[in-house]
Amino acid sequence: MAERVRARLPISAIVAVAITVAAIALLALVVVSARYPLPIVIGARRVPLFAGLTLSAALGTAAVASDPPSRHPSLVMPLRQRYLILLWWIGVSAALASLSFAAWKAWGVIAMFASLFALVKVLQVAGFIKQDRSVRVWHPFAAIMALFLAVAGIFAFVGRPNLPPPIQAAMVAYQDGRDGQMPASRPAPKVSATGLTLRASGDVDLGGLPATLFSYDDREGSRVDIYEADIGFPAPQGSVGVEDPAGWLLESYRLSLRTGPRGSNFLVVSWSTDAVDRIADALATQS
Structure with a gap:
């Protein structure tokens, strides 16, 4: 049986x-x-x-x-x-x-x-x-x-190209409108010495990561986005470690993305690598 x-x-x-x-x-x-x-x-x-x-x-x-x-x-x-x-x-x-x-x-x-x-x-x-x-x-x-x-x-x-959702969202948002989803919960960083003019700010959900967006124009009228969050932004595949200040840099789709030292928790998005390096240095000194 x-x-x-x-x-x-x-x-x-x-x-x-x-x-x-x-x-x-x-x-x-x-x-x-x-x-x-x-x-x-x-x-x-x-x-x-x-x-x-x-x-x-x-x-x-x-x-x-x-x-x-x-x-x-x-x-x-x-x-x-x-x-x-x-x-x-x-x-x-x-x-x-x-x-x-x-x-x-x-x-x-x-x-x-x-x-x-x-x-x-x-x-x-x-x-x-x-x-x-x-x-x-x-x-x-x-x-x-x-x-x-x-x-x-x-x-x-x-x-396969495998960008973390916050990085992908930041790259897409750079081509879209500047408005945040809610009023900004953080004060704007002091970056006027770098030639930036604040145009919009607000809290956003950046691919699942709560962050605050500060969108600027530089002296040439080009857009520069600065994100601040409670934790560091994940480094995507293809990014490289950089110094002065320490962080990572990604150049992709004619955009440059830059972070700062551990604990600074910011992300700079612009069309120019020189611009993101200069602004990252100014932000790192405030952290």
Whole structure:
């Protein structure tokens, strides 16, 4: 007689508990990120990060609530149970893929390889669904194509332009209007000696990072944006470390972005590298 593996709880109860835990996790992430820019500190985009973490919480809860023998597929296990294990591994692969897509820091590469490993587990578990399948002529070609797509996906992932949302938002905002979303909560920095004239200011949500925008015109009438925040602005891929003052510099899409020393928490955006260097030096002396 086939051995029946029973869960500690009914499947419906496990699903209900997993959904409840996922909802609580999502609510906690939303509340915490509303008070503190957690995704920026972690180094990930908000929506795919929350999706991956919420799905991970649900899947982890389902695994803990189930009976240990029911987590490993076998041919003596009921077919429905094998399908549930298959769905669980598909969910794990999707959660890790969401986290790898969310990240702009190095840990995203780890999540990507973990997602590929979970995908291998999906194929392994799928072999327990119908054990009488024979290897057909097209299977090796499908495996070669899948390997090619996996390698191509890895190179596309590693080589993709991956700007942190605050940096991308600052570059887009430079081409748009100067108005902030709310009145400025910080006083304007004293940069008039550099030839800047303040045109607009206000608090903004800069890609998930609360900041204050001060938009200026220089002597030639060109725009210069200065952002100030409670934490430092994340360094994007392609930026270089600079000195006098210490910080990072990014030159991209005919724009120059510059930060200052640790703790100064400002970002200067302009069309000119010389301008951002000069203004960063003036801001650093005020910190």
